[in-house]
Amino acid sequence: GEGDGSGEGDQGTGGGDGSSRRQSLLDSLRVALDVCSANAVASISADSAELARHLHWYPVACGVLTWAHSNMTRNTATRFNSDLLPSYLKLLIAAAAAQPQLRQQVCAVLTEVLSLDAADGTGAWAT
Secondary structure, three states, rough: OOOOOOEEOOOOOOOOOOHHHHHHHHHHHHHHHHHHHOOOOOHHHHHHHHHHHOOOOOOHHHHHHHHHHHHHHHHOOOOOOOOOOOHHHHHHHHHEEEEEHHHHHHHHHHHHHHHHHHOOOOOOOOO
């Protein structure tokens, strides 16, 4: 259940036996790994939508949060890219909605992203 480390948040997969739940989690983790490993800037909108469908699993949401954080703050190809920002923001909001226990971390990521822009002084998020 929510917040108990079982891997499901508010939008759990419903009943079913442990084996099917494990398989569902593994399938979701594979999708997240494939999308995050590819890190394809050209398909970020579709990839973000795909990832959002798997955020009901806490481990997936944690991985996606880490991936989005890295891309928005460290990856020079995606940092300060205003074309990508809406997709990342939607994904972070979806992660916080699906996993309420991650809300504080999502806020910390957003604060860091805004701080980087201010510290950079370039107004890089401006279009």
